[in-house]
Amino acid sequence: MKFALRRSSRLSVAFLVFNIDGMGGTSRSAITQANALARRGNVDVRLVSVTRSADRPHYDIDPAVGVEHLVDARAPDPRAKRPSRLVPKRWDGQFSELTDDGMAALSTLDVDLVVTVTPALMAAAVQLLPATTTVVHQEHRSSADRVGGMEPLLAFAPRVAAVALLTRSAADWLRSELGAAAPEIVVMPNPLPVAAQPRSDLTSRTIVSAGRIVPEKQFIHLLRAFEQVADDLPGWRLRILGDGLLRPELIAHAAKVGLADRVELPGAVGDMAPEWARASICALSSRTEGFPLVAQEAMSAGVPVVTYDCPSGPRELVEHGVSGLLVGAGAKAGLASALHTVAADGDLLARLGAGALDASRRYDADSIAAQWEALFRAISMGDRGGSAGVSTPVSPMDVPPFTREGVPVPVPAITPAQARTEALRLAVDAAERGGPGWFVIPTHDRPAPTVVVPAAHRSTVLAALAEVPDHFSLLDPGDRGWPVRRLPARDLVAVLHNAAPNRIAIEPWPRSEGRRSHLGEDAGVDLEFWDRLPDGTLVAPRPNRWTQAVPPAAATTEVEVAGVRVPTLGLMVGPTPFDVAFPIDVVYTWVDGDDPDWNEQRSARQGDDARREAAGAARFRSRDELRYSLRSLHLFAPWVRRVFLVTAGQRPSWLADDDRVTLVDHRDILPTEALPTFNSQAIETALHRIPGLAEHFVYFNDDVFLARPTRPELFFSPGGNAAAFVGEASIGLPGTADKPFLHAAANNRLLLEDAFGVEITQVMAHSPHPQRVSVLTEIAERFPDAIARTARAPFRSPTDVSMLSNLAQHYGLLTGRAFEGTAQHAFVDLSNARVERQLKQLRARDHDFFCVGDHHDFARDAEAVDAMLAAFLEDYFPVPAPWER
Incomplete structure (x- = not known):
């Protein structure tokens, strides 16, 4: 096909999408952004879809937005079954010889800027567009957890003018991956739909979630969490909207545990706005979420969100205790506890709902469109600020020596065992400030003891850890897809101010004056945050050798660990079959x-x-x-x-x-x-x-x-x-x-x-x-x-x-x-x-x-x-x- 020449002298922008006709968060976001830009009237906007799969798009497109399709996939075409030469299958399996032929037309696309929305599309655009066309890439997924798109993202991002990511943590990750080759990196969240959303009155006693019913969404976690608290929440229902291969399994599990009449899986719905107006809680149990539209839309209806603190969007969207509750990633007991906490407390539900509605105003489509316009103008005028303002997470393997005011913090002349003793005392002090209920898992055949802290004390304990002295670092070990980060204690605590990490480590800095320290990375202590179920049972966020759950009546005993007297469970005192216990x-x-x-x-x-x-x-x-x-x-x-x-x-x-x-x-x-x-x-x-x-x-x-x-x-x-x-x-x-x-x-x-x-x-x-x-x-x-x-x-x-x-x-x-x-x-x-x-x-x-x-x-x-x-x-x-x- 041949593109029509533009007739306006204004800045022109095209969003390049694989398929604007179907349902999907990425396509919907691109359409919403294009609609908002068109409504503002400051730039010419068009949507370029690689394929056409329906007679009309699923989502409404503003008449001021130009729409063009490169190939028609509504009728069978043998080329669709042959592999793409331009986009390898390992990058994105949707492309084919048919899409290659269609995308050849990009060489005649007459616009100033093209915004790509997947790494594969970015790679194609960089190779096919005219040299005079500027490319900006918008990354929609939690990039550190991406598999298929990682290769084109890292290979082609240095060749575009800017990369917009949905969250600060994703931007940090990309900057650390690309280093000096990074283009300008900005944070640009998804906008809410332009149309006003109906408001929920929070009286329906319905927990709602939505999305493709696939392993990454982990809806079975949500179902099992509801199963644990359903008896304590009479009249409450769980409603999971969406289609996918795992939907029959969820239906079967609900029937098995006697919840068929309280768990609804009606399939996909065309319009989520009425669903959120009838919801009381939005719940997310995903393994990763870039910047979940589901939660944004729920919040715009005044519905609070209970979500895993998974990479990377939830912690930047949901303010814990204000617009919802964050739960340690993958912590099913924490998810159950959080659902129970919100559902059983009407005042809390109302307060979080009001906070969610207020927070959603930050994602007004017009406000996000203004940010896009500012970026487009800066790029077109050559005024690019680079990515210097983006902080970089530091791998513990490559961490430089920590300095305070330019002077390296000296490593104490102590042994690793003595450093561990000091670290354990610091951890115990923080745990005591949090309140009762903590205990220690001794070392046994693994060197680091673990201080177990009830998750309800997490914010207090993290605040106490900010006072850890400079010759120790705090390590976020990067569980469940998060990047590994080692920072001065007060700095990491600041980074985690609205986060729900499952564990944190106190360790000496592994380098001193540019060299590996003799204390290394084996002289620290772990702190692990365990969630408490409504009956008082503490549940571990990850497996250990002794128990996954500690009932409220469990007795503790004192034991010496690393030279410090601490409480522990009796079962954890004696040697295991994995310990060398002889002299x-x-x-x-x-x-x-x-x-x-x-x-x-x-x-x-x-x-x-x-x-x-x-x-x-x-x-x-x-x-x-x-x-x-x-x-x-x-x-x-x-x-x-x-x-x-x-x-x-x-x-x-x-x-x-x-x-x-x-x-x-x-x-x-x-x-x-x-x-x-x-x-x-x-x-x-x-x-x-x-x-x-x-x-x-x-x-x-x-x-x-x-x-x-x-x-x-x-x-x-x-x-x-x-x-x-x-x-x-x-x-x-x-x-x-x-x-x-x-x-x-x-x-x-x-x-x-x-x-x-x-x-x-x-x-x-x-x-x-x-x-x-x-x-x-x-x-x-x-x-x-x-x-x-x-x-x-x-x-x-x-x-x-x-x-x-x-x-x-x-x-x-x-x-x-x-x-x-x-x-x-x-x-x-x-x-x-x-x-x-x-x-x-x-x-x-x-x-x-x-x-x-x-x-x-x-x-x-x-x-x-x-x-x-x-x-x-x-x-x-x-x-x-x-x-x-």
Whole structure:
């Protein structure tokens, strides 16, 4: 087709819609906006519909609005069954070869500006319109939750003059996604219909909802919420208007629960205005809502709205306690409670209805049209303000260090466990200000405790959280489609002033002065808001292990969580099958390689034939790794009971007396004839004999470090089995071993092949090694000759076995006392030319542990490497342990 040339010199605007003839919120909004602009008479307006599906549009169009269709879809056309080349099906399945042919006419469209209303239409317009035509896109959905349209939205939005979104939160999301490529971004809500709406007197005792009966609308939530309160609300009915595949299911469910006479599903209606005039409450249970016209129209009839606080429009449309009630997204109990609250209180119903009517005046069509005209004029005159005024939600993975007046807020010199204690005290203080009924779910196998707060206290608790000190942040975890946001406490509380989040977290800032903080993201506390049903039962907004509901008479008990005495439910006190509840110790082997007496003994015993790999000085060089490895325990493994430091009668100069650290001399665990020894594999054979050692312990070399907070479940199963962290390297074919640790692994293979008839293939990772004393005792008894031979080898020998760093793990796997563990670990070779880059990569703090390996020959200057490592370790583990002098 050919478009008619415009005859006016005024600014001309066309709304590009896929189908203006049918029912639908997007088409209706475009028609309403075009009608309002035409009535004002300041711009020429037309509606361009890609398809024509009926003889006349479903919604009335002002005669002053021009209407044009690109293709006629009323008659069958084989092209309609062939896929579109212009708009991929994954973007929008409505397009076809037929619509491609029709949209080719856009190249002759003679207007100043085109407003597109779906991402697919925006993509087509950008590619087909004349270069002189300006494109403005209006996004109607909750964009962060969009699936099919996400790709064209993000790809083509930078090529348009402006994007208008329905809500501020949606605008924030798009700005954060596009960054510097973002066009001008504005917030432009949908207008109400131009015609005046009849007013409800709120006497019908009818709860009304409307929309396509599809999964996204979650009408089953609404039906079940009504089911929970129906007995307490005699005479009230639920009326769900609309068609869709799930309508028969809703009808069947209503009949099943005995509500067939009180739940109405009449199908779609042509005019909603009379329906709202007969309604008392509007209810929305959607998973997402851009800016729900259903709620807007209800409010214009003076009907209050009860709605999920879902992304992203409801919280910007409904003011909680003024024009309706907001409920945590997906919280069915909260929806039931809110419906009961409004329906059972006539005064509240009237007050909220009046508030809804007053709020609806903000969406007067003429007012919205004036905003459009201002935007059109600014764009046509080149006066574009950009999107600098739109705030950007911050991902916790990329958050910059928090500053106050340009100065970074310092990270306290405390451990993650101490930070969690402080965070829990802050959360408990906020919960106490809210009122009674709160309790705490202890940590168990998950690190963060959860403070449960009745949802009725949410606003008071959030206000109290605004006082959280600056070295903590508040995290909105982005549940149910909301973007993740981390902000200073008072700032996030301000953002959530009219919101109903299901949970909030108090956490230290994950970055300090541009680097990852040692406190990381595992030192916080969750606050979870539980809704209360009319009978007083608290109901959880998401699953947990213990209960979804707490009756009002449930007794609480006190327990210590993270060093704070708090109330909890008795069921939550004891361990679960997922908790490691037994004591765990740590054992280190260490020698002071700078001790002259010890070095003299080593030289005297090694003779002339010892290989460098087995007895060279590099094996015993100290860069103070032990001090920082022990710091890593103090920071990241507060669950460790005791530490045993096995030495050759030596003591680190910085080690103070502390009940948590015990020195063990080689003479206490090895036979006299094996001493002195300089063979770590020999020492390994005797570690299980340490007096007082727990059945479960973790063996550390002094060059192995925990890299972030850990839980004992990383190392042991609740039943006591030990994790085996299998490395990537293979032992190799028989006879090919060229390093002492591979010789030992090959010998382990021979022992296990003879005992079990299996071939072991892998070395273990350079990691902490979880162990069981009983398993090691059994190995020593089953392979006495190999163990005794290794114990008496003063230096690493080709006949050694590696009892704790390979043999025990495979023996445990074969006898059911070990499992293949999963952890993120790294190995840094100090002799490698890329050592600086490897250390820098570790600063991401995304590993569970790492090992710093030494060598005799260096690609970089050895002293420079020493200085580099010292600076890295002090920066990575900045908090001294209590056993340091």
